[in-house]
Amino acid sequence: VKITDAKQELEKHDEKINKVKQKMMIIEDGIFADFCSRIGVPNIRTYEGVDFRKYEERVEEKNRIKTLHFRIVNEIEYEQERLNSLKVASRLGEERNKLKNNLKEKEAELSNAKKIEKNTLKQLNTMKEKLKNLKYSLLEENKVLEEVKENIKTTSVKLENKYLVRNSLQMKLEHFDNVLHNLLLQCKMENLELPLVKGSVDEIDETESSVYESSPGSENRYYGKMRIEINFGVLRSALRKSSNVEASLNQMKSEIQDIKKRIRDINPNMKVAEEFDKIQDLLADLQTKLNRSGNILEGLIDQVYKELHNSNDGRALLTLENYEEPYLGGVKYSVQVPGKKCIAMDCLSAGEAAMASLAFLFTLNR
Numbered sequence: 001v002k003i004t005d006a007k008q009e010l011e012k013h014d015e016k017i018n019k020v021k022q023k024m025m026i027i028e029d030g031i032f033a034d035f036c037s038r039i040g041v042p043n044i045r046t047y048e049g050v051d052f053r054k055y056e057e058r059v060e061e062k063n064r065i066k067t068l069h070f071r072i073v074n075e076i077e078y079e080q081e082r083l084n085s086l087k088v089a090s091r092l093g094e095e096r097n098k099l100k101n102n103l104k105e106k107e108a109e110l111s112n113a114k115k116i117e118k119n120t121l122k123q124l125n126t127m128k129e130k131l132k133n134l135k136y137s138l139l140e141e142n143k144v145l146e147e148v149k150e151n152i153k154t155t156s157v158k159l160e161n162k163y164l165v166r167n168s169l170q171m172k173l174e175h176f177d178n179v180l181h182n183l184l185l186q187c188k189m190e191n192l193e194l195p196l197v198k199g200s201v202d203e204i205d206e207t208e209s210s211v212y213e214s215s216p217g218s219e220n221r222y223y224g225k226m227r228i229e230i231n232f233g234v235l236r237s238a239l240r241k242s243s244n245v246e247a248s249l250n251q252m253k254s255e256i257q258d259i260k261k262r263i264r265d266i267n268p269n270m271k272v273a274e275e276f277d278k279i280q281d282l283l284a285d286l287q288t289k290l291n292r293s294g295n296i297l298e299g300l301i302d303q304v305y306k307e308l309h310n311s312n313d314g315r316a317l318l319t320l321e322n323y324e325e326p327y328l329g330g331v332k333y334s335v336q337v338p339g340k341k342c343i344a345m346d347c348l349s350a351g352e353a354a355m356a357s358l359a360f361l362f363t364l365n366r
Helices: 002-031 033-039 044-086 089-189 237-241 245-266 271-309 350-365
Strands: 196-198 315-320 331-336
Touching: 002 033, 002 044, 002 089, 044 089, 089 315, 089 331, 271 315, 271 331, 271 350, 315 350, 331 350
Parallel strands: none
Antiparallel strands: 315 331
């Protein structure tokens, strides 16, 4: 939304700049309308192309008039001397008056040319001042435009960062969704009864993949759709309020072992039960080691993947298919290539799949 608003504001500024340019041309045409009409040009921009040439022509005309004036004066003096020598005073006077009249006319023309030149220069200076003001206004509009572009750039960076944070949170939700799915599926396979507020473990699809797929039918499989809701109210108050669930679980396991020990004391001949307990202990130890190794790999593979790409934008996620009995299942491996969305391994390119495989091998080597 911010980017759309910023683009609209940018378009408005472009329109303002075009309007200012149009106003400049209209103002120029209005101010120089009379002047352009007198000199016979359509507008001042056409005049500016030929103004210097006409200015040179006016200078040449002025010099020509001065030369003519000098020549006329010399002719007057010459004719005066000639008339004096010939004693034709009447004719000399008439010609002198004629020359004087011609001189006055030329002087009047020269004076008018100077006035026109003065007025033209004055109007030109006025237009230059107005043009300077318009250029200053255009410069201010360009500054505002640059600020808008900078705001758009900043907003784009913020949106990109928020998108990366969203992807990170989504991958965490995928991880917890897989854990919940595996736990409920394990309870279904072992026929364990769970205290449920609504729903049933029979609704769980055993063939459903534990890998989270970002599609409308797979998002938030249990809590999002509220198909299954576990009743945690049956737990003891101390256990619900406990901040260390693992310690409470270990305590419950210890109590179970004490009960089993008392049963064995009552019936010493239960060797089969003892052997079963030993096997269960070995199985639990194996499960603990597998889970510990899986947790180490989950935490390390993301770091190795980012080091290979030399970027903190990428992400690698390694999860166990079965957290309760990891030896019965495998692992699920998915990556988010820097600058892309989280996709399945099958959709990666050859180079991206090779980088993901190298990260997995280096993690195992460590």
